[in-house]
Amino acid sequence: MEITKRKLLQSMLVAPMLAAPALILTGADKADAQSATPAMAPSGPGYSRFRVGDIEVIALLDGYMQLPTQFIIGYDEAVARQSTQASYRRFTEGAIPISVNAYVIKTGSEVILVDAGAPKFMAPDVGRLAANMKSAGIDPSEITNVMMTHLAVDHVNALINQDGSKVFENAGIIASETEWGFLHNPAVREATPEQFRGMIDFGIMAVAAYSDQRQLFNGETDLASGISSLPLPGHTPGHSGYVVRSQDESLLIWGDLVHFNTLQFANPDWGIVFDVDAAQAAETRKRTFDRVSADRMAVAGMHVDFPGVGYVERSGDGYRYITAPNMPI
Ligand SMILES: [Zn+2]
Numbered sequence: 001m002e003i004t005k006r007k008l009l010q011s012m013l014v015a016p017m018l019a020a021p022a023l024i025l026t027g028a029d030k031a032d033a034q035s036a037t038p039a040m041a042p043s044g045p046g047y048s049r050f051r052v053g054d055i056e057v058i059a060l061l062d063g064y065m066q067l068p069t070q071f072i073i074g075y076d077e078a079v080a081r082q083s084t085q086a087s088y089r090r091f092t093e094g095a096i097p098i099s100v101n102a103y104v105i106k107t108g109s110e111v112i113l114v115d116a117g118a119p120k121f122m123a124p125d126v127g128r129l130a131a132n133m134k135s136a137g138i139d140p141s142e143i144t145n146v147m148m149t150h151l152a153v154d155h156v157n158a159l160i161n162q163d164g165s166k167v168f169e170n171a172g173i174i175a176s177e178t179e180w181g182f183l184h185n186p187a188v189r190e191a192t193p194e195q196f197r198g199m200i201d202f203g204i205m206a207v208a209a210y211s212d213q214r215q216l217f218n219g220e221t222d223l224a225s226g227i228s229s230l231p232l233p234g235h236t237p238g239h240s241g242y243v244v245r246s247q248d249e250s251l252l253i254w255g256d257l258v259h260f261n262t263l264q265f266a267n268p269d270w271g272i273v274f275d276v277d278a279a280q281a282a283e284t285r286k287r288t289f290d291r292v293s294a295d296r297m298a299v300a301g302m303h304v305d306f307p308g309v310g311y312v313e314r315s316g317d318g319y320r321y322i323t324a325p326n327m328p329i
Pocket of ligand 1: 152154155302
C-alpha cells in the first residue's frame with residue numbers, strides 16, 4: 001500500500017499517545033480550536049524581517065502548541081511561577097503555550113528555509129507556515145535548500161504535500177549526517193514504543209522526497225555563503241544550529257535548544273521528555289548560553305516566543321532572554 005501523508009496522518013489521529021496533547025486542552029480551547037479563528041492567533045502578521053549584516057532573515061510563524069507540564073524534566077511549579085513572572089509572561093497551570101517558528105535566510109545567491117513546522121495532529125493551531133510564507137512574499141519555488149536543525153515531527157511538516165511530493169520543488173535538503181542516520185536507523189525505530197513510531201515514520205516520509213538531493217554534514221561545516229553548522233547535541237544526537245555571519249554581525253539559529261523561554265533561561269537544567277539525551281541537552285544549552293552571552297551574539301529559536309529572535313544575558317545563577325528590537329531593516 002502506498003503511504004501518503006494523508007494516510008499516515010489519518011492513522012496517527014487514532015494513535016492514543018499522539019492524541020494525548022488534545023486531551024489537555026480545556027473546554028474553552030476545544031471550542032476555539034473548532035471555530036474558524038485560531039485560539040492563539042498572533043496580533044500581528046505571521047512573519048518578521050530582520051538583518052544580519054547584509055543577509056536578510058525572515059522569521060515565519062507556523063503556530064502554537066500547548067505542551068503539558070508533565071513533559072518538562074525538572075519542573076517545579078513554584079519555581080516556574082517565579083521565572084514566568086520574571087519574563088513578563090502569563091503563568092498557565094498544566095500546560096504551556098509555545099511558539100513554532102521557522103526562518104528563511106536570503107544570502108543573495110540562495111534562499112534557505114530552516115525547518116518546516118508542525119503537523120495539525122499535534123495541535124489545532126499549527127500548520128500555518130505556508131500561508132505566512134506567502135504573506136511574506138516568498139514563493140516556495142524560490143527556496144534553494146531546506147536546512148534542518150533536526151528531523152523531529154514538529155520540524156518537517158511543510159516539506160511535503162498530502163501526496164508526499166515536494167512543496168519546495170527546486171530545493172535540496174541539508175542535515176547532519178548523524179541526524180539522518182538516527183532517523184533512518186531501524187534499531188532506533190524498534191526501540192521506540194509502538195505509539196510513537198508514527199512520529200519517526202512521519203519524519204522519514206517528509207524527507208524522502210528530498211533524499212536524492214541531500215547534503216549531509218559533520219561537525220562545523222560551511223554550508224552556504226555566510227552560513228555554517230554548529231553541533232548542538234542532546235535533544236537529538238544530530239541536533240544542529242546554524243550560524244549566520246555577515247560583516248560584524250552574527251546570529252545562531254539554535255533549533256530546539258530551548259522549548260520554554262519562560263523557564264529554561266532561568267533554569268537551564270530543565271529539559272523535555274523528548275530529549276534523546278537530556279543531560280547532554282542541558283550541557284549543550286548551558287555551554288551555548290555562555291558562548292552567545294559572552295559574544296553578544298543574536299539567537300533565534302524554533303520554540304522561543306515568535307519571532308523568537310533575541311539575546312541571552314547572564315542573570316544570577318542562570319540566564320535571561322532579551323527580545324531583539326523590531327526595527328526597519
Ligand atoms: Zn521542536
